[in-house]
Amino acid sequence: MIFFQTHEIEAWINEDAPLVDLTGHLLGVEGQIAELTVRTRHTTRLTMIEEAARIFQILGAEVVFQAESGCDVEKGAVILQAVGRADALHRGWKVAMNLLEYLCGVATHTAQMVAEVKAVSDIPLLVTRKHIPGMKKPMTKAILNGGAHPHRLGLSETILVFENHLNLIGGRKALAEKIPSIQSAACEKKISVECDTLEQALQAAQAGSDLIQFDKVPVDILQEWVKQLKSQFPALQIVIAGGVNLQNVRDYAQSGVDGIVLSSVYHAKPADIGVTIELLSE
Structure with missing residues (x-):
């Protein structure tokens, strides 16, 4: 297991929104209670799910569902859901999505390479x-x-x-x-x-x-x-x-x-x- 310290994840959040989500603030949606759902758009080997979930937990949202890193999921599968204030969900949205897109891409390609090797050796x-x-x-x-x-x-x-x-x-x-x-x-x-x-x-x-x-x-x-x-x-x-x-x-x-x-x-x-x-x- 790779251990990520809380301050590392907080730094990811702070890099994207060090002060306020200006759009959400000006639209007046900050205090609304909302649900965030993350889905895959193709077959994917998952990774960094636990850290993506911690992003929303650190921001005060409740994670109601999370898949497990290392698993393969099909197109359309729900891999993470969180409920909380809209400003918290918007603040963590892109941080978590970018993390998952880049790293799940690496995990998926790695899994394909490993499968090719295992087929013959x-x-x-x-x-x-x-x-x-x-x-x-x-x-x-x-x-x-x-x-x-x-x-x-x-x-x-x-x-x-x-x-x-x-x-x-x-x-x-x-x-x-x-x-x-x-x-x-x-x-x-x-x-x-x-x-x-x-x-x-x-x-x-x-x-x-x-x-x-x-x-x-x-x-x-x-x-x-x-x-x-x-x-x-x-x-x-x-x-x-x-x-x-x-x-x-x-x-x-x-x-x-x-x-x-x-x-x-x-x-x-x-x-x-x-x-x-x-x-x-x-």
Whole structure:
């Protein structure tokens, strides 16, 4: 479960309406008791429902129904209802709708990608930290609800050596010296090295790398590289990153890799969510 602190949700509300809902105030509808209903306009994998509900609760409304994040709902399904003062409902309306549209879009696309992988393999779909700064929690919840896993939650979590690291230590030849010292200092961690060629991967594996992360390698070439590496280093794990999308993810899932790393789900088309606010009937 991803935990959102109350002040984080309050900041979302305050960003959109720091003072007053001017339209509602001038129309004189602030004190009317109304009902807000949120519906989907297509099949959707839900996420951030609990946080959307908390928006209205913080504003003093009563949430009378909420669906559950991680569930799939059909077109037209009611996913959230709240009752309260019209000014409270209007103040939270766009904040909640924008949150749900963007993040449910990510969750829905992630679920589609996961389904493609599961149709042909049992390997995990791993989503990178390549999100907009400040959006780590919402994006992480969305990909988890979509059935994927985080690749790296942050720099403090894993050891992944990139070309830019190698440029500072004398190149790939330095791995043979550096990896044993890293293994000693971080004995509970695995060491990963990003590679672009088979030669680089063989060198990293010989130096003691636990995992090779290939970047933007065509599927047919990747299959051959995986076979060669696994034959020489049976315990070596291999993942592929870069250029993976809904059209080719099945092919990559069948290439022999141990996992697929991607960030494309963050650019998913937003979900289509509808919101209505009406006077509460007696």
